[in-house]
Amino acid sequence: MPSARQYHAPAVPATAVVKKAPGVFRKITFQLKFHTLxxxxxxxxxxxxxxxxxxxAGALSMEYENGDYWRAVIELNEAQCTDQEITYNYVLKNADGLISFDWGADKKFNPAKLCKAETIFYDAWNYAGYFENAFYTEPFKQVLLKHNHTAIKSDHVGKTTHVLMVKSPLLQAGQTLCILGNTVELGNWDTVAPVLMNRQEGEDCFTASLDLGHASFPIAYKYGVYDTEKNIFLLYEDGDNRILNDPGAKNKQVTVNDGFTILPDNTWKGAGVAIPVFGLRSEQSLGVGEFTDLKLLVNWARTTGLKLIQLLPVNDTTATHSWTDSYPYAAISAFALHPIYLNVEVLAGTKNKTIRQKISKERERLNHLPEVDYESVIKIKWLIIKELYAEAKNDFSLHKDYQDYFEQNKHWLEPYAAFCHLRDLYGTVDFNQWPQYARYDAAAIQTLIGSHQDEIGLHYYIQYNLHLQLKEATAYAHENGIIVKGDIPIGVYRHGVDAWQNPELYHMDAQAGAPPDDFAVKGQNWGFPTYNWERMREDGFAWWKQRFEQMSYYFDAFRIDHILGFFRIFSIPMHAIEGIMGHFVPAIPVRINEFHSRKINVDLHRFIQPYISDQVLWEIFGHDNDLVKKEFLQSAGDGSYSLKPAFATQRQVETYFATLENDEHHQKVKTGLFDLISNVILFEAEQADGMHFHFRFGMENTSSYRHLDEQTKQALHELYIDYFFRRQDEFWKKEALLKLPALKRVTNMLVCGEDLGLVPACVPDVMHQLGLLSLEIQRMPKASHTKFFNPKDAPYLSVVTPSTHDMSTIRGWWEEDKTTIQQFYNEELGEPGTAPYYCEPWINKAIVLQHLHSPAMWSIFQLQDILGISEQLRRENPGEERINVPANPRHYWQYRMHLTLESLLAANAFNEEFHGYVIASGRLSD
Structure with a gap:
């Protein structure tokens, strides 16, 4: 046997903190081994x-003893020993106030079922970052690993002195855990007849009740795996022996929670497909993908061995009733579903022939279009929905299922429906312009609802039927062993119901966005207000809890869009248009004395005001510079210029040019003025005291910086590096740890973070601590010293993908930058010679296979990248495969599959081929 290792505490005197109750009936002792500082x-x-x-605030305090052991005791009277399960967790409070929770929901007991006067729990701390915890999230428990459960008929134990508990997530069907040890009761290490453990269906832990009343202590033991079908012992867990020291007593029961077995639990791997619902195409849908189409996608995923379907946000974005509402990350409600995804033919049923004929006629026209015609689709759907509602409005609300739905969702459904009614009544979602109800008042809204029941009831009707169709689709996925992954946008729409109903939760005077990168050289301005995290923390993040609960109705996992926003958000002032004008919030600013200490001559006007000279004007405007001087600038008399007060901000410039013809000349001048306004080195910090500053991102790319003397440039560069890459790291880490643990605790969905962009050094550690899956993209390496990320280097708790909806597909990327592609071809694919001009099917396949064979838990592909393997199925023009262009704030989201799901299901040769790749990679399939 392996050498012994002490795993549990020796018996120690009960000197711990005790919470007493009059008339002690049961004494419960908690003991935890945990190294503290x-x-x-x-x-x-x-x-x-x-x-x-x-x-x-009322948690039970523990007392430190010796050898890293902590202990606490509670005493219950008979009235407190109710037949009710108590679930508990350990909590670590750090000196700086940060809280860490012991993870999981398996530490529990029922006071009424405790059979001894005293019970002692020896527990193991469950670190949230253990990858095994992922297998106890809902998608694994309820779908992916559900059928692995093996019930064991336990031998009856006359009396129980000890209960052993442990988790082991990846046992196969027909397997269970067993216990072997150096005592007669544990078989003296005999593998022929070990003590079998049982796991009740729905429970996490394997347990065994033992009578060790006559055993000699300490006892050495280990867990093993037993095949119940062949009745043979398979293997021991790794590691040293576990040690049980406490012999118990006549009126005392010992319960040991050993945490996890030491088995290879990072072997499970799955593959998935990513596609927005609007991008689905079926023979029965109406010009756009619908929730009912997900069933066909499930059938295809099952055929090819995929275990996950990933979607973009599906919330209602109806702000203008125009194509600009196609942007799925600008939802007018974080809870409501988008009416465009409703299958109106299913809603009409078989009896309504007139409406069905109308649907059939429109379907023939809209389904022949290569892309989604958003405005035509939503217009015809609204007409049909209103007809159907007119027939159903007196009956649907009487159904109990609807009434249950309404009660469960009324906290958001009533404000949302009222908001939609007012949007259409006043012709705008900008509630600040409404003549009435500009400020949300719950009582006034209830009166409004009562007086406009028909109009507002329409939105109840739509949301309920969307709920039914999406719920049915995801239930179908589960029945077929497939999970569905949703997407939570980082922001809420400025003129949406969430901001209207709870404006105090947001900073309405700021805009969220992202700093410049290779995909958007002037940054991104999403326009969303930033979160008021301090206010959200006051009520325990109640809004987020409701949001996660709503997601859990339909999804098993979700992607947190721009998880970096939980560390710090790129905040842009309202007077700016371009993301380049923002800075990170929160952030530790640069103090004025830091410039002095580095011998930087602080000319505040020079650093914080746009630097405009004749040379700069010629560089930006060329021969138009005289016109610009005359119309928009004023001379300082020393060869420099400043903007006239009427054009001092990008917002003012935008407003001015909105009144002019949108031609090439005006666009050039407007863009040039934007560049002048952003030609600064520093932004004054919010304190506005002239003493604190933030660096403009990409300072070194400005002509303001280039025109400084070399000594000043070098000193500024060093301070700039310190500001962005050194001083903020621990600060941002603490910010994330004040939010993410609390949010993760309110859901048991599998959580994935989109950790792309300018990633602070603290991010990987925080995500690892919390067991959040990272996102790894081959062409966006997080290491600065390399051009590409190799999927074989992915951490286990990650998702690997060759592309996302925000970038070109594999084939599109191959045609963008031939120098980069040549390097990739030779170094990453290991191919000699000149790279082919086009991404041939074998190249596409090679890249997909790299990702399938990654050690990452999940490899997820855009459908376009999967079809790129096939010469017959791939789209002719890869440029038409792209879903979004982040650099274009007015991008029209209208991508749609070029072939139907029915024809994809009928592509037997390709489906079998791809299924073979999934199986060969070790990614599980039925």
Missing amino acids: FGQELFIVGNHLLLGNNDL
């Missing part, structure tokens, strides 16, 4: 009064 404290919180009723 000076200033750290441990608590126990749970759904019982003595454990704080899940409120940290």
Whole structure:
């Protein structure tokens, strides 16, 4: 046997903190081995009064003993020993106030079922970053691993002195855990007849009740895997022996929660497909993908061995009733579903022949279009929905299922429906312009609802039927062993119901965006207000909890869009148009004395005002510079210029040019003025005291910086590097740890973070601590010293993909930059010679196979990248495969599959080929 390792505490005197109740009936002791540092404290919180009723303010304090052991005791009277399950967790409080939770929901007991006067729990801390925890999220428990459960009929134990508990997520059907040890009761290491453990369906832990009343202590033991069908022992867990020291006593029961077995639990791998719902095409849909089309996609995924379908946001974006509403990340509600995804033919049923004929006629026209005609589709759907509602409005609300739905969702459904009614009544979603109800008032809205029941009821009707169709589609996915992954946008729409209903949760005087990168050289301005995290924290992130709960109705996993926003957000002032004008919030600013200490001559006007000279004007405007001087600038008399007050901000310039013809000349001048306004080195910090500043991102690319003397440039560069890449890291880490752990605790969905862009050094550590899956993209390496990321280097808790909806597909990328592609061809694919001009099917396949064979938990592909393997199925023009262009704020989101799902399902040769690749890569398939 392997050498012994002490795993549990020896018996120690009960000197711990005790919460007493009059008339002690049951005594419960909690003991945890956990190495702490000076200033750290441990608590126990749970759904019982003595454990704080899940409120940290009343949590049970633990007392440090010796050898890194912590201990606490509660005493219950007979009235408190109710037949109710108590779930508890350990909590670590750091000296700086940050809180860390012991993860999982498997630490629990029922006081009424405790058979001894005293029970002691020896527990193991469950670090949230253990990858095994991923397998206890809903998608694995309810779908992917659900059928692996093997029930065991336990041998009856006359009395129980010890209960052993442990988790082991990846046992196959027909397998269970067993215990072997150096005592007669544990078989003296005999593998022929070990003690079998049982896991109740729906529970996480394998358990075994033991009578060790006559055993000699300490006991060495290990867990093993047993095949219940062949009745043979398979293998021991790795690691040293575990040690049980506490012999218990006549009126005392010992329960040991050992955490996880030491088995290779990073072997499960799955593959998935990503496509927006609007991009689906079927013979029965009406010009756009619909929730009902997901069933056909499920059938194809099952055929090819895929286990996951990833979608873009599906929330309602109806702000203008025009094509600009096609942007799925600008939802007018974080809860409501988009009416465009409703299958109106299913809603009409078989009896309504007139409407069905109308649908059939429109379908023939719209389904022949290569892309989504958003305005035509939404117009015809609204006409049909209103006809159907007129027939159903007196009946649908009487159904109990609807009434249950309404009660569960009324906290957002009523404000949303009222908002939609007012939007259409006043012709705008900008509630600030409404003559009435510009400020949300719950009582006034209830009166409005009562007086406009028909108009507002229309939106109840739509949302309920969208709910039914999406719920049915995801249930169908589950029945076929496939999970569905949703997407949570980082922001909310400025003129949406969330901002109207709860404006205090957002900074309405700011705009969220992203700094410049290779995909958007002037940054991105999403226009969303930024979150007021301080206010959200006051009520325990109640809005986020509701949002996650809503997601859980339909999705098993979700992607957090721009998770970097939980560390810091790129905040852009309202007077700016381009993202380049923003800075990170929160951020530690540069103090004026730091310039002095680095011998930088601080000319504040020179650094914070646009630098405009004749040379700069010629570089930007060429022969138009005289016109610009005359119309928009004023001379300072020293060869420099400043903008006239009427054109001092990008917003003012935008407003002015909106009144002029949108021709090439005016666009050139407007863009040039934007460039002048952003030609600064510093932004004055919010304190506005002239003492604190933020660097403009990409300072070194400005002519303002280039025209400085070399000594000043070098000193500024060093301070710039310190500002962006050194001083903020611990600060941003703490910001994330104040938000993300609390948010992750309110959901048991699998959480993936979109951690792309300018990634602070602290991000990987925080995501690892919390067990969040990262996103790894081959052409966007996170390491600055390399051009590409190799999928074989991916961490296990990650998603690897060759492209996302925000970038070109594999084939499109291949035609963008021939120098980059040549390097990729030779170094990453290992191919000699000149790279082919076009991405031939074998190249596309090679890249897909690289990702399939990655050690990452998930490899997920845009459907376009999968079809790129096939010469017969791929789209002719790869430029038509792209879904979004982030650099274009007015991009029309209208991508649609070029072939139907029915024809894809009928492509047997390709489906079998791809299924073979999935199986060969070790990514599981039925």
